[in-house]
Amino acid sequence: MVDMSTVLAGALKTASGLFGLGKIWFMPTFLAALTYYNYDLYDPESQPISVSKIRDEYDFIVVGAGSAGSVVASRLSEHKEWSVLLLEAGGHESEITDVPILSLYLHGSRYDWKYKTEPSNTACQAMKEKRCCWTRGKVIGGSSVLNTMLYVRGNKKDYDAWAEMGNPGWSYEEVLPYFLKSQDQRNPYLARNKRYHATGGYLTVDDAPWLSPLGLAFLQAGEEMGYPIRDINGASQTGFALFQFTTRRGMRVSAAKAFLNPVRLRSNLDVALNTVTTKVLIDGSKRAVGVQYFRDGKYSIVRARKEVILSAGAVNSPQLLMLSGIGPREQLEKHGIGVIADSPGVGENVMDHIAVGGMVFLIDYPISLVMNRVVNVNSAIRYAVSGEGPLTSSVGLETVAFVTTKFGNATDNWPDIELMLTSASTNSDGGSNVKRAHCLTDTFYDSVFKDINNRDVFGVFPMIMRPKSRGVIRLKNKDPFQAPLIYHNYLTHPDDIRVLREGLKAGLAIGETQAMKRFGARFHNRLLPGCKHLPEYTDEYWDCYIRQYTMTIYHMSGSTKMGPSSDPMAVVDPRLRVYGVANLRVIDASIMPQITTGNINAPTIMIGEKGADMIVEDLKS
Numbered sequence: 001m002v003d004m005s006t007v008l009a010g011a012l013k014t015a016s017g018l019f020g021l022g023k024i025w026f027m028p029t030f031l032a033a034l035t036y037y038n039y040d041l042y043d044p045e046s047q048p049i050s051v052s053k054i055r056d057e058y059d060f061i062v063v064g065a066g067s068a069g070s071v072v073a074s075r076l077s078e079h080k081e082w083s084v085l086l087l088e089a090g091g092h093e094s095e096i097t098d099v100p101i102l103s104l105y106l107h108g109s110r111y112d113w114k115y116k117t118e119p120s121n122t123a124c125q126a127m128k129e130k131r132c133c134w135t136r137g138k139v140i141g142g143s144s145v146l147n148t149m150l151y152v153r154g155n156k157k158d159y160d161a162w163a164e165m166g167n168p169g170w171s172y173e174e175v176l177p178y179f180l181k182s183q184d185q186r187n188p189y190l191a192r193n194k195r196y197h198a199t200g201g202y203l204t205v206d207d208a209p210w211l212s213p214l215g216l217a218f219l220q221a222g223e224e225m226g227y228p229i230r231d232i233n234g235a236s237q238t239g240f241a242l243f244q245f246t247t248r249r250g251m252r253v254s255a256a257k258a259f260l261n262p263v264r265l266r267s268n269l270d271v272a273l274n275t276v277t278t279k280v281l282i283d284g285s286k287r288a289v290g291v292q293y294f295r296d297g298k299y300s301i302v303r304a305r306k307e308v309i310l311s312a313g314a315v316n317s318p319q320l321l322m323l324s325g326i327g328p329r330e331q332l333e334k335h336g337i338g339v340i341a342d343s344p345g346v347g348e349n350v351m352d353h354i355a356v357g358g359m360v361f362l363i364d365y366p367i368s369l370v371m372n373r374v375v376n377v378n379s380a381i382r383y384a385v386s387g388e389g390p391l392t393s394s395v396g397l398e399t400v401a402f403v404t405t406k407f408g409n410a411t412d413n414w415p416d417i418e419l420m421l422t423s424a425s426t427n428s429d430g431g432s433n434v435k436r437a438h439c440l441t442d443t444f445y446d447s448v449f450k451d452i453n454n455r456d457v458f459g460v461f462p463m464i465m466r467p468k469s470r471g472v473i474r475l476k477n478k479d480p481f482q483a484p485l486i487y488h489n490y491l492t493h494p495d496d497i498r499v500l501r502e503g504l505k506a507g508l509a510i511g512e513t514q515a516m517k518r519f520g521a522r523f524h525n526r527l528l529p530g531c532k533h534l535p536e537y538t539d540e541y542w543d544c545y546i547r548q549y550t551m552t553i554y555h556m557s558g559s560t561k562m563g564p565s566s567d568p569m570a571v572v573d574p575r576l577r578v579y580g581v582a583n584l585r586v587i588d589a590s591i592m593p594q595i596t597t598g599n600i601n602a603p604t605i606m607i608g609e610k611g612a613d614m615i616v617e618d619l620k621s
């Protein structure tokens with residue numbers, strides 16, 4: 001056991017390394033309280049241990065310890081006769097990454113790859129250089145360490161559509177067991193519904209320990225608008241619900257914490273942090289035989305006896321495939337990379353969920369999550385002592401609504417809009433972290449939000465569920481340390497702006513309900529600087545509005561899509577094996593042929609579970 005002063009010194013070092021002490025003034029007290037009250041629980045060994053030496057050969061090499069990779073490595077190493085190496089570019093999680101309310105501080109930190117999209121005229125016009133900031137986790141646990149922890153499985157029809165596209169095994173009935181396999185549902189009422197929920201899995205799913213009065217008011221607003229209140233992860237998705245989170249005792253449960261911490265002492269699982277995979281090694285008979293990696297200032301190789309699995313996420317998995325000679329021929333040749341498999345779909349079909357940012361409603365009561373009011377020494381100590389209070393709030397995300405616009409078919413029960421309803425918004429931290437995380441320009445922020453800095457508000461974020469626009473990821477050059485070029489192509493398909501516009505109107509309608517009006521709700525209708533030339537409240541104005549503060553929800557996916565061999569754009573087959581190269585799979589959000597209806601962390605963990613199971617089936621049958 002380490003002594004208290006060592007622990008405290010470590011905690012303070014984390015805070016200063018991340019933000020510089022003083023940026024969050026209460027942080028030293030906070031960390032000291034956390035450490036003091038959780039001292040008995042504190043055990044630095046509970047994180048996976050990063051091996052000092054990587055052996056020459058393993059049965060499996062998993063690249064990327066994110067939402068999917070953590071699951072794959074955990075499940076494969078259940079088989080004692082197999083050795084597994086998990087390579088991760090980032091380092092450990094910290095005390096700060098655990099705290100739900102602080103997640104926005106992690107954007108742009110050392111836990112983030114800090115990707116930016118190429119400038120475009122179709123979206124993100126209010127952002128610096130017209131680039132959207134694509135935060136991606138670079139840490140054990142991957143993006144599940146930076147995410148807002150919402151647990152949403154998607155719609156039955158999503159998976160049935162995957163199966164209908166020529167992917168046997170991926171229908172809803174076939175993927176549901178894998179959601180259940182992971183889950184430890186902590187809400188006893190939901191846990192009773194055993195068809196849709198399970199207890200005892202690695203991944204804790206819980207209700208928020210803290211809600212503002214707005215959370216329940218949103219539900220009442222939904223009822224007033226004629227929607228049911230329901231378990232959106234159960235039999236039917238359309239309606240309103242309080243969000244559930246991947247948290248435990250009010251703290252983040254990343255995929256690494258869920259799936260790797262409990263198995264960290266397995267002798268057949270080696271985890272290597274701060275190790276960047278630079279290429280997959282492929283032999284003359286087009287079989288993956290290992291990877292090249294960069295660690296401690298030098299390149300080395302490690303061999304895989306059975307398979308290499310890429311779980312590097314929707315940006316880095318296609319990048320690694322291309323660096324290894326698998327991708328669109330002309331792209332590879334352009335960068336002088338020898339073509340091993342001409343796979344035109346690598347880096348194509350990029351999907352994301354985008355929302356309308358900045359829909360702020362002023363209210364008259366001091367009940368919202370104004371950061372400089374709720375984040376203080378008292379709330380820090382409350383969090384540390386009991387895992388409760390406003391610091392457990394995931395940046396104010398309280399209620400979710402799934403609705404169908406006039407462009408969808410309500411009887412399908414396959415909503416085209418998700419509304420995230422929040423007790424905080426862009427102005428709630430006085431123009432510090434939200435502005436920075438979203439890369440908003442000062443001019444935009446100042447003209448829209450500055451005069452309502454720290455005022456009580458609620459937020460509505462309408463999000464399009466199945467966008468038709470598709471982005472592209474390309475190599476910039478063949479240097480593995482150069483970020484790839486990301487063309488988001490948001491809102492290039494005309495249907496997407498129409499659906500989002502209707503979502504925006506549904507959001508405005510929520511603000512008009514009696515349930516919200518009793519707080520004095522009124523839309524903060526500040527004319528956006530880039531749209532002043534258009535008449536207010538017209539469709540043209542709203543379209544312009546949507547293209548200004550276009551908010552990524554960080555659901556990048558689809559860039560190495562799964563599909564049948566008859567589909568030339570499919571990169572992996574329905575068993576997630578890369579076409580054209582043996583012993584190589586991609587298992588992460590990149591394989592989604594069509595993005596799911598809702599936040600995609602739970603579906604990605606499901607993909608990890610199912611992918612690992614398919615490996616076991618394929619190799620043991």
Ligand SMILES: Cc1cc2nc3c(=O)[nH]c(=O)nc-3n(C[C@H](O)[C@H](O)[C@H](O)COP(=O)(O)OP(=O)(O)OC[C@H]3O[C@@H](n4cnc5c(N)ncnc54)[C@H](O)[C@@H]3O)c2cc1C
Nearest residue numbers: 064066067068089142143147148149150277313589599601
């Ligand atoms: C800010 C944010 C908020 C979000 N909020 C939610 C939410 O509330 N709910 C939800 O459902 N979803 C949310 N998401 C989305 C969800 O978290 C991601 O879709 C999911 O984590 C992706 O999982 P993945 O396994 O595909 O990739 P990741 O989890 O990103 O994992 C990829 C891993 O590979 C590593 N890696 C990459 N390249 C290399 C390399 N060359 N060598 C070694 N390692 C490498 C990375 O460092 C990373 O650890 C959010 C995402 C973000 C970023």
